[in-house]
Amino acid sequence: MSINLVLKGIFSALFLASVLRISTALILPALGGLITDLSGSINISLEGTMLVSAFTGVIVSGFSHNVWLGVLAGIAAGVLFSALLAYFHLYLGTNIILAGTALNILASGGTVFLLFMLTGDKGSSSTLASGVVPTVNIPIIKDIPFLGTVLSGHNIFVYGAFVLAFLINQLLYHTKFGVHLRAVGEDPVAATSVGINVRKTKFVTILVSGFLASLGGLNLSMAYLSSFQRDMTAGRGFIALAAVYLGGRKPWGTVLAAILFGIADALSNQLGTLNIPSQLVQMIPYAITIIALVVYGIRNQQKLIEQTKRFQERELARSKSEQQD
Amino acid sequence: MAPLVEMHNIVKIYSNGVVANNGVDFQLEKGEIHAIVGENGAGKTTLMKILYGSEQPTSGEILINGEPVVFKSPVDAMKKGVGMVHQNFMQIPSFTAAENVVLGHEPAKGVRLDKKKAIEVTKELSEQYGLFVEPTAITETINVGMRQRIEILKILYLGVEILIFDEPTAVLTPQETKDLFKAVRVLIEKGKTIVFITHKLREVKEISDRVTVMRNGKIMGTMKTADATKEGLARMMVGREVFLDIHKPAMKRGEKVMSVQDLSYVSETGRTMLRDLSFNLYAGEILGVAGVEGNGQTELVEVLTGLRVPASGRAVVDEIEVTGKTPREVRQAGVAHIPEDRLSNGLSLASSIDDNLIVDRFDKPPFKKGLVIDQKVVENNGKKLIKEFSILTPNGELPVSSLSGGNMQKVVVAREFSSDPKILIAAQPTRGIDVGATEFIRDQLVKKRTDGAAVLLVSADLSEVMSLSDRIITMFEGEITGVFPNASKVGEEELGYYMLGVKRQTAEEMEAML
Numbered sequence: 103m104s105i106n107l108v109l110k111g112i113f114s115a116l117f118l119a120s121v122l123r124i125s126t127a128l129i130l131p132a133l134g135g136l137i138t139d140l141s142g143s144i145n146i147s148l149e150g151t152m153l154v155s156a157f158t159g160v161i162v163s164g165f166s167h168n169v170w171l172g173v174l175a176g177i178a179a180g181v182l183f184s185a186l187l188a189y190f191h192l193y194l195g196t197n198i199i200l201a202g203t204a205l206n207i208l209a210s211g212g213t214v215f216l217l218f219m220l221t222g223d224k225g226s227s228s229t230l231a232s233g234v235v236p237t238v239n240i241p242i243i244k245d246i247p248f249l250g251t252v253l254s255g256h257n258i259f260v261y262g263a264f265v266l267a268f269l270i271n272q273l274l275y276h277t278k279f280g281v282h283l284r285a286v287g288e289d290p291v292a293a294t295s296v297g298i299n300v301r302k303t304k305f306v307t308i309l310v311s312g313f314l315a316s317l318g319g320l321n322l323s324m325a326y327l328s329s330f331q332r333d334m335t336a337g338r339g340f341i342a343l344a345a346v347y348l349g350g351r352k353p354w355g356t357v358l359a360a361i362l363f364g365i366a367d368a369l370s371n372q373l374g375t376l377n378i379p380s381q382l383v384q385m386i387p388y389a390i391t392i393i394a395l396v397v398y399g400i401r402n403q404q405k406l407i408e409q410t411k412r413f414q415e416r417e418l419a420r421s422k423s424e425q426q427d
Numbered sequence: 428m429a430p431l432v433e434m435h436n437i438v439k440i441y442s443n444g445v446v447a448n449n450g451v452d453f454q455l456e457k458g459e460i461h462a463i464v465g466e467n468g469a470g471k472t473t474l475m476k477i478l479y480g481s482e483q484p485t486s487g488e489i490l491i492n493g494e495p496v497v498f499k500s501p502v503d504a505m506k507k508g509v510g511m512v513h514q515n516f517m518q519i520p521s522f523t524a525a526e527n528v529v530l531g532h533e534p535a536k537g538v539r540l541d542k543k544k545a546i547e548v549t550k551e552l553s554e555q556y557g558l559f560v561e562p563t564a565i566t567e568t569i570n571v572g573m574r575q576r577i578e579i580l581k582i583l584y585l586g587v588e589i590l591i592f593d594e595p596t597a598v599l600t601p602q603e604t605k606d607l608f609k610a611v612r613v614l615i616e617k618g619k620t621i622v623f624i625t626h627k628l629r630e631v632k633e634i635s636d637r638v639t640v641m642r643n644g645k646i647m648g649t650m651k652t653a654d655a656t657k658e659g660l661a662r663m664m665v666g667r668e669v670f671l672d673i674h675k676p677a678m679k680r681g682e683k684v685m686s687v688q689d690l691s692y693v694s695e696t697g698r699t700m701l702r703d704l705s706f707n708l709y710a711g712e713i714l715g716v717a718g719v720e721g722n723g724q725t726e727l728v729e730v731l732t733g734l735r736v737p738a739s740g741r742a743v744v745d746e747i748e749v750t751g752k753t754p755r756e757v758r759q760a761g762v763a764h765i766p767e768d769r770l771s772n773g774l775s776l777a778s779s780i781d782d783n784l785i786v787d788r789f790d791k792p793p794f795k796k797g798l799v800i801d802q803k804v805v806e807n808n809g810k811k812l813i814k815e816f817s818i819l820t821p822n823g824e825l826p827v828s829s830l831s832g833g834n835m836q837k838v839v840v841a842r843e844f845s846s847d848p849k850i851l852i853a854a855q856p857t858r859g860i861d862v863g864a865t866e867f868i869r870d871q872l873v874k875k876r877t878d879g880a881a882v883l884l885v886s887a888d889l890s891e892v893m894s895l896s897d898r899i900i901t902m903f904e905g906e907i908t909g910v911f912p913n914a915s916k917v918g919e920e921e922l923g924y925y926m927l928g929v930k931r932q933t934a935e936e937m938e939a940m941l
Contacts, residue, residue, distance in 0.1 A: 276540050278533050285519045285530060292517035296531030296581070297502045 115251035125364025129263040130318035131342035132360045134311030141307040142287035146202030149339025150209030152319030155180035157213040159320045160232040160330040169233030180316020188308040227330040259321035271353040366390040429493040430454040437487035447473035449644040462623045462631040465641035479511040480504035510582030520567035525549040557613040572603035591622045628657045665923040681710030690740035700726040702905045706941040713882040715896025723905035728854045732764040733757035763848035767855040773839040781809035781823035816841040833864030901925035910940040
């Protein structure tokens with residue numbers, strides 16, 4: 103295939119639509135990563151949570167022949183899985199990174215083990231006829247050329263991701279719980295001094311982040327694909343964390359960063375058709391993640407240095423002028 | 428009428444055995460400004476922590492309006508109208524002033540926060556009490572004075588009647604202090620009652636109605652401020668029963684080894700902590716720095732040892748300027764440092780005793796052999812120093828964290844003394860350690876000085892400064908207020924006056940003796 107064709111592919115409505123679809127599996131866990139990060143605990147087990155939910159959703163919907171039962175079970179599994187993390191970290195005092203890493207390994211091995219037990223296959227659940235969530239055609243918009251292709255006809259998770267981004271934004275900045283969550287993350291001592299329960303706040307936050315990550319996982323196995331594949335999250339839980347920082351720890355910033363990574367992912371799909379080694383192409387999303395974080399880090403550092411400089415100059419001047427008084 | 432607050436026979440013994448309050452009786456009248464003064468460690472902060480619920484007394488009773496109360500946490504105390512204006516502000520940096528004022532008790536309409544209401548409430552309180560704050564300003568960008576006002580508004584918002592200020596002026600500039608005092612008077616007009624912890628006698632005279640002096644965990648007396656003199660208060664604060672008996676041979680003062688010239692330092696928060704400090708240090712002497720903590724001593728030591736960069740001025744060791752150099756370069760110039768915080772600056776707690784003893788010299792022979800460290804030499808060095816400095820441990824391979832405070836400090840001392848320094852800067856060398864180790868370290872300091880090293884001794888323990896030093900300088904608010912060339916000839920009261928800024932020598936008087 104020629105480069106021309108690839109370029110044509112990239113600048114098409116279908117490509118943009120695929121960006122939205124691919125980004126969904128990043129936006130949802132990234133929102134979960136955002137709220138835990140703001141509450142002062144890093145949820146490193148987003149990856150494992152997604153995997154557990156993706157698996158549970160497929161298995162339950164496959165055996166019960168009910169899509170919605172699968173989705174509910176997937177959510178429940180994800181929330182329970184993060185409850186484990188919260189319990190280890192907040193009640194037993196385990197380091198959250200270690201506990202999260204252990205849970206990720208458990209999720210990766212455990213899903214393969216159960217998959218083999220239940221379907222006799224170690225790589226994929228394709229022998230099991232599992233459910234897929236419905237897609238939504240938006241009236242009027244669906245008939246607009248180009249825009250209709252981009253925006254309409256996606257699965258419910260895609261729309262859900264944006265609705266949830268809006269809701270998380272509301273939660274964080276316009277509710278008591280959100281304010282307490284951010285206070286706990288920034289200065290737990292100050293939060294405690296006004297009677298905020300730090301542990302409870304962090305616990306609930308980790309559960310909500312598990313809920314969001316579980317939707318991300320379900321999106322992979324019950325919408326984007328229609329089966330569970332071993333380790334199908336492919337690092338998305340970690341890229342989601344990168345999106346949190348790149349997005350400046352703000353909801354819409356995080357969504358934008360997740361979409362940027364989604365573009366990289368979609369791009370690697372398009373370029374797969376070119377005569378370039380596929381391993382190189384598959385590296386693109388991860389390479390972009392690293393580059394983006396480096397650029398962000400450097401920019402941030404410069405900003406910090408300038409801020410400090412300005413502060414010192416101002417304070418020195420102030421102290422001098424006061425001495426003269 | 429019964430006093431608003433009565434504290435009866437309060438005893439507080441911390442789990443490490445320190446007796447912070449030893450049978451304290453304290454009364455607070457409604458509508459008064461009551462100052463509590465005392466040196467560091469006198470027990471004043473502990474007493475107030477008990478009153479606002481962050482510490483629980485070992486025994487004793489608290490009555491508010493004649494009614495016994497038990498506070499398990501500050502939240503309990505707040506409900507009974509007692510609140511603390513913390514010295515380290517309890518605020519969320521990224522929140523607005525108004526958000527911090529209402530934090531934990533935010534006004535809301537249903538689930539949604541009522542941000543307008545929060546701003547209104549803040550404005551109202553702010554106007555009512557003359558505590559100006561910008562409700563929508565982000566807390567981390569505003570100055571210390573306004574942050575303190577936020578702290579006050581925060582507890583007023585919760586409806587407290589008794590406000591405890593913990594050394595509120597320690598972080599303020601002179602202008603901000605004036606503003607604070609104005610606000611305190613408004614609070615009194617509005618019927619509040621105030622406790623004011625401080626060790627600045629000038630402020631006691633300026634602001635308080637009554638004053639209580641504490642020393643060694645006990646109350647030395649309570650009086651009307653109008654009846655108290657600064658001299659009388661200073662005497663009550665620093666009076667001391669026992670003097671230490673230290674064998675000290677006559678001083679043989681040698682050459683000038685360090686010269687400090689016009690040193691100034693401004694802290695991150697913009698406070699001038701050192702103001703044009705100049706003095707010389709000579710071989711064979713112990714120069715003691717006396718002062719109430721927080722008057723620039725920490726900053727002085729950290730500037731001299733390369734841990735902070737001064738705003739202006741310099742320190743010269745043997746014609747080499749050491750200010751602005753790294754701690755390592757300063758050490759190479761022959762300066763050893765016993766830091767005041769041994770746990771975070773003096774030792775690596777998880778590392779072995781042996782390793783801690785060579786952290787300043789592992790890269791030099793005989794410890795370095797080729798590219799690696801010769802463990803045999805390290806071990807022998809450890810053995811030798813453990814014996815020489817009587818560090819109580821079965822062997823040198825154990826982590827430092829396994830030692831008691833006194834033995835930890837001996838490890839620091841062993842390392843610093845064995846580096847054969849020309850200059851030894853010792854900050855609070857015996858703080859919080861047992862009597863045996865204290866005596867040992869003091870003896871070692873004197874020995875080092877008699878052997879010809881120059882020692883700069885900074886200590887909050889006045890009797891330590893007085894009994895060890897050959898020469899003493901007093902520091903108050905970042906300046907040298909007096910110099911006493913013959914330490915054995917000066918009385919503690921006299922020193923107290925200079926430490927608390929009651930008296931001050933002129934630059935001309937001091938010049939020849941610095």
